[in-house]
Structures are given as C-alpha cells and as structure tokens.
Amino acid sequence: MSFERIRQKLSILADAAKYDVSCASSGGKRANTKKGLGNNTGFGICHSYTEDGRCVSLLKILLTNHCIYDCAYCITRKSNDIKRAAFKIQEVVDLTINFYRRNYIEGLFLSSGIFKNSDFTMERLVAVAKKLRLEENFNGYIHLKSIPGASDELMREAGLYADRLSVNIEIPTKSGLKLLAPDKKHEDFIKPMQKVKNEIIQYKAERKIIKSTPRYAPAGQSTQMIIGATGESDRDIMYSATYYYKKFNMRRVYYSGYIPVMTDSRLPSLGTEVPVLRENRLYQTDWLLRFYGFSVNEILNDTHKNLDLDIDPKLSWALRNLHLFPIDVNKADKRILARVPGIGMQSVFKILQARKFRNLDWSHLKAIGIALNRAQYFITCNSKDFYKKDHDPYTLKTKILKSSNSKYKKYFNQQLSLFS
Incomplete structure (x- = not known):
C-alpha cells in the first residue's frame, strides 16, 4: 500500500x-x-x-x-x-x-x-x-x-x-x-x-x-x-x-x-x-479520595452535589467545616494536617519530621513550602499571630481568592519581565 x-x-x-x-x-x-x-x-x-x-x-x-x-x-x-x-x-x-x-x-x-x-x-x-x-x-x-x-x-x-x-x-x-x-x-x-x-x-x-x-x-x-x-x-x-x-x-x-x-x-x-475547570476539580477530588483520606460524602452530599469551580475541593470542605479549625501544626496528627488547605502530603511528612526537633513557627512553615496564603487561616503554630480572626466562610473565601489572584498576578508579571 x-x-x-x-x-x-x-x-x-x-x-x-x-x-x-x-x-x-x-x-x-x-x-x-x-x-x-x-x-x-x-x-x-x-x-x-x-x-x-x-x-x-x-x-x-x-x-x-x-x-x-x-x-x-x-x-x-x-x-x-x-x-x-x-x-x-x-x-x-x-x-x-x-x-x-x-x-x-x-x-x-x-x-x-x-x-x-x-x-x-x-x-x-x-x-x-x-x-x-x-x-x-x-x-x-x-x-x-x-x-x-x-x-x-x-x-x-x-x-x-x-x-x-x-x-x-x-x-x-x-x-x-x-x-x-x-x-x-x-x-x-x-x-x-x-x-x-x-x-x-x-x-x-x-x-x-x-x-x-x-x-x-x-x-x-x-x-x-x-x-x-x-x-x-x-x-x-x-x-x-x-x-x-x-x-x-x-x-x-x-x-x-x-x-x-x-x-x-x-x-x-x-x-x-x-468547562475544563470542572474536569480539574474532579481530578482534585479523585486525588483527595485516594491519597488524603477523604470520603465522597465529606466533599459531595445532598446539600453539596456539585464542586465549586472557583475554589478547590479541599478549601471548599474546610470552609464548610470551620468548627474543626484552627489546628496546631505542632500537635495535630497526619490525618488532620492533610486536610488543611495549602498543605500537601509532602509538606505533611516534612512537618512531622521537623517538629521532632523543635516547635514550628510561620518562618519554618514557609521554608517547608506550605501555601500560607490559604493555610494561615486554618492553623496555629509557635507564634502569637493567628489569622482567622473569626471570619465567616464567605468573607474568608473572598480573602483567600483575592490573595491567590494577587500572588498569581505577581508571578505572571515576574515571568513577563524575563522577556522584556
């Protein structure tokens, strides 16, 4: 042929x-x-x-x-x-x-x-x-x-x-x-x-x-x-x-x-x-179910049948369960640490290792690689500062989205400057 x-x-x-x-x-x-x-x-x-x-x-x-x-x-x-x-x-x-x-x-x-x-x-x-x-x-x-x-x-x-x-x-x-x-x-x-x-x-x-x-x-x-x-x-x-x-x-x-x-x-x-974003949210949920210890009915249930497109499923769950937070990163177990927005599994293991040697503060958590623009509202550490300040879920969501958008805008401008 x-x-x-x-x-x-x-x-x-x-x-x-x-x-x-x-x-x-x-x-x-x-x-x-x-x-x-x-x-x-x-x-x-x-x-x-x-x-x-x-x-x-x-x-x-x-x-x-x-x-x-x-x-x-x-x-x-x-x-x-x-x-x-x-x-x-x-x-x-x-x-x-x-x-x-x-x-x-x-x-x-x-x-x-x-x-x-x-x-x-x-x-x-x-x-x-x-x-x-x-x-x-x-x-x-x-x-x-x-x-x-x-x-x-x-x-x-x-x-x-x-x-x-x-x-x-x-x-x-x-x-x-x-x-x-x-x-x-x-x-x-x-x-x-x-x-x-x-x-x-x-x-x-x-x-x-x-x-x-x-x-x-x-x-x-x-x-x-x-x-x-x-x-x-x-x-x-x-x-x-x-x-x-x-x-x-x-x-x-x-x-x-x-x-x-x-x-x-x-x-x-x-x-x-x-929307491609819907696919992305489903994959994020899939990841939470397989590696972060979540069950389906915690993230999706009769009152919350579809995922939020503007925020990731872990943050969405945390905002609906503010009564569980804040948690102390120097005392919390692996399971609850993995549920904090902005803390991935690698960071969880780093926290568990690092706190064997000293109590962790914000500078240590930042060095570990935690996304503090989200995590800071759900955790306490070896510091007098705590950033939740009794925010309701809507206010907290708005604050985090604004912080994230500002962060990405700054990163984008930095990338553009490389080609100037």
Missing part, C-alpha cells in the same frame, strides 16, 4: 483517538532484554510528564473508526457521516516500530471502533501487541483498550502482551448509558474489568511460588468517564469512580468533559462544552 494511503489512514485514525484521555504508563516496568527494541521503565506516555520533568509521548491511534454501534456521544458512531478507515495489523506494527526508531514515541496506545463483533475486534488488537512483543522484540509501553463484551480468553491474552488495559465505562450511570448508548449493556463493561482484576490477583499469587510466571498487565487497568453528556452531578460521578476503584482495583479513573461535535436531541446543544 502506498505511503500516501498510510498517511491518510494515520490522519483519520489518530484524529479519532484524541477523545480518549485514559492513557498513562505509571506502574509499567518492562526491562529491555536480549538486545530487544525499546525499554519501558515506568515513566509516562502520551504527552505526560515524568518526575524529572521530561515530556514523553506515544503513538495513539484507533485500529479502525468503523463501528457497529450508534452511541449518541461518539464521533465514530455508525450514523455519523465521516471518513472511515482501518489499519491492517501489520501496518500498526510497522508504524510503531518506525516511529520508535525515529525517537518519535515511547510506546503505543491502541483503541478501536467495534466492527463485526467484540471478539473479532479484540482479537485484532491482541494480534498487534503479540506481533510487537514476539516478532519485533519490542519492550516499549503498550496500552490496549479492552473491548466491552470480549471473551475471557482474549482478555487473558491481552494482559500477557500489554502493560495496561482499560475499558471505558463511558457514561457514569446505568441510566445515562441506556439513554445515550441503548445498544450497549452495562454488564459488557463490567465483565472484562472483573477478568483483568482476577488475572492480576492470580498472577501475584503464582509469582510468589513460581518466579518465572508470565507478567499480566503490570501497569494494571484504568477506565474513563464522559462527563457532561448527561445530567449526572459531580456527586454521582465520584460515587461511580469510588465504586470502580474499590471493586476492580483501578489504577486510574479519567474524567473527560463532553465535547459537542454533533447534533442530537439527547445531548447538550452545540457550543456548550464542559
């Missing part, structure tokens, strides 16, 4: 893949052996950033944008009048190897529309990964999108060759899925998730006895939800995310704001995109 035809396919299928945000390689480790090609040692892909600040990327494409389903929110739905294309298995293999050799990519993220049926599509995705591993000796990162409804046998094989697997749950609730994707069943998403979870558990158990046990999906599994296509509140979304974390040991749940790309009576009107 001509180079021009491959280029056209790549243009169509790479563009169609941009709506899938659930790609990250954290946790994947596949060392290069026997002079193979590539090396995946756990750093991010697809324009993600490593701990030392490097940006890394991957070839992110669909195997095909042909699809037998007519999901209202999907650009590749069968009723949509768009250009269609499909890669052959060997074409994807060749593109991956050639791009890797030119240092364009760190690995491959491969998804697909569903053509013929789930097993037929999943079998072709697995064939790409298998060829890369066995025939090309490729040790770079591979993320395969699992196809809802695929058989257990194919899901097991996929995990033997891919670093991460993901099944996009797409719509957070069953009712939303039934409205926008009536051809799909919620059970078809759950089945491959459960299979991957069970296989990972089995691998870890067998690995303790037989060290040569083939690795299975070392970077785990993830999923993605489209937010804003239906009327789910942020509370509904985060309860669903928590369920998938606990039930299926998800590494990540991704939140993708719905982008209106077509007209449909079941969807929000064109021009009503979900």
Whole structure:
C-alpha cells in the first residue's frame, strides 16, 4: 500500500483517538532484554510528564473508526457521516516500530471502533501487541483498550502482551448509558474489568511460588468517564469512580468533559462544552479520595452535589467545616494536617519530621513550602499571630481568592519581565 494511503489512514485514525484521555504508563516496568527494541521503565506516555520533568509521548491511534454501534456521544458512531478507515495489523506494527526508531514515541496506545463483533475486534488488537512483543522484540509501553463484551480468553491474552488495559465505562450511570448508548449493556463493561482484576490477583499469587510466571498487565487497568453528556452531578460521578476503584482495583479513573461535535436531541446543544475547570476539580477530588483520606460524602452530599469551580475541593470542605479549625501544626496528627488547605502530603511528612526537633513557627512553615496564603487561616503554630480572626466562610473565601489572584498576578508579571 502506498505511503500516501498510510498517511491518510494515520490522519483519520489518530484524529479519532484524541477523545480518549485514559492513557498513562505509571506502574509499567518492562526491562529491555536480549538486545530487544525499546525499554519501558515506568515513566509516562502520551504527552505526560515524568518526575524529572521530561515530556514523553506515544503513538495513539484507533485500529479502525468503523463501528457497529450508534452511541449518541461518539464521533465514530455508525450514523455519523465521516471518513472511515482501518489499519491492517501489520501496518500498526510497522508504524510503531518506525516511529520508535525515529525517537518519535515511547510506546503505543491502541483503541478501536467495534466492527463485526467484540471478539473479532479484540482479537485484532491482541494480534498487534503479540506481533510487537514476539516478532519485533519490542519492550516499549503498550496500552490496549479492552473491548466491552470480549471473551475471557482474549482478555487473558491481552494482559500477557500489554502493560495496561482499560475499558471505558463511558457514561457514569446505568441510566445515562441506556439513554445515550441503548445498544450497549452495562454488564459488557463490567465483565472484562472483573477478568483483568482476577488475572492480576492470580498472577501475584503464582509469582510468589513460581518466579518465572508470565507478567499480566503490570501497569494494571484504568477506565474513563464522559462527563457532561448527561445530567449526572459531580456527586454521582465520584460515587461511580469510588465504586470502580474499590471493586476492580483501578489504577486510574479519567474524567473527560463532553465535547459537542454533533447534533442530537439527547445531548447538550452545540457550543456548550464542559468547562475544563470542572474536569480539574474532579481530578482534585479523585486525588483527595485516594491519597488524603477523604470520603465522597465529606466533599459531595445532598446539600453539596456539585464542586465549586472557583475554589478547590479541599478549601471548599474546610470552609464548610470551620468548627474543626484552627489546628496546631505542632500537635495535630497526619490525618488532620492533610486536610488543611495549602498543605500537601509532602509538606505533611516534612512537618512531622521537623517538629521532632523543635516547635514550628510561620518562618519554618514557609521554608517547608506550605501555601500560607490559604493555610494561615486554618492553623496555629509557635507564634502569637493567628489569622482567622473569626471570619465567616464567605468573607474568608473572598480573602483567600483575592490573595491567590494577587500572588498569581505577581508571578505572571515576574515571568513577563524575563522577556522584556
């Protein structure tokens, strides 16, 4: 096939893949052996950033944008009048190897529309990964999108060759899925998730006895939800995310704001995109739930169903619970320190270490790196000054926002001065 035809396919299928945000390689480790090609040692892909600040990327494409389903929110739905294309298995293999050799990519993220049926599509995705591993000796990162409804046998094989697997749950609730994707069943998403979870558990158990046990999906599994296509509140979304974390040991749940790309009576009107800030607040909440010890009902409940867009969820929670503050940083335990706005987990550990040697005051906290423009209203330390001064939540919120805006404006002006 001509180079021009491959280029056209790549243009169509790479563009169609941009709506899938659930790609990250954290946790994947596949060392290069026997002079193979590539090396995946756990750093991010697809324009993600490593701990030392490097940006890394991957070839992110669909195997095909042909699809037998007519999901209202999907650009590749069968009723949509768009250009269609499909890669052959060997074409994807060749593109991956050639791009890797030119240092364009760190690995491959491969998804697909569903053509013929789930097993037929999943079998072709697995064939790409298998060829890369066995025939090309490729040790770079591979993320395969699992196809809802695929058989257990194919899901097991996929995990033997891919670093991460993901099944996009797409719509957070069953009712939303039934409205926008009536051809799909919620059970078809759950089945491959459960299979991957069970296989990972089995691998870890067998690995303790037989060290040569083939690795299975070392970077785990993830999923993605489209937010804003239906009327789910942020509370509904985060309860669903928590369920998938606990039930299926998800590494990540991704939140993708719905982008209106077509007209449909079941969807929000064109021009009503979900604010990026809403995505950001959901990710911040996700982080608080996983690493800061919060529960969903503390942040989102019957009286507070959606996140504040103007302040972060931790600050929002603190303003609604002023009766718990101030806390003394020289006496408070790790759990409550982590709940103070402006204090991150690294700062919590620094405080716990530093106060073993002396009582901390404002200068010490500033040196540690605490965001005092927020934290000062919720803590006391080895100082006579305390900055809360009986503010009500609204006044305190206004004061913090004004301080933050002033801080960012000063930083922005400093950056501009570098180019003057």
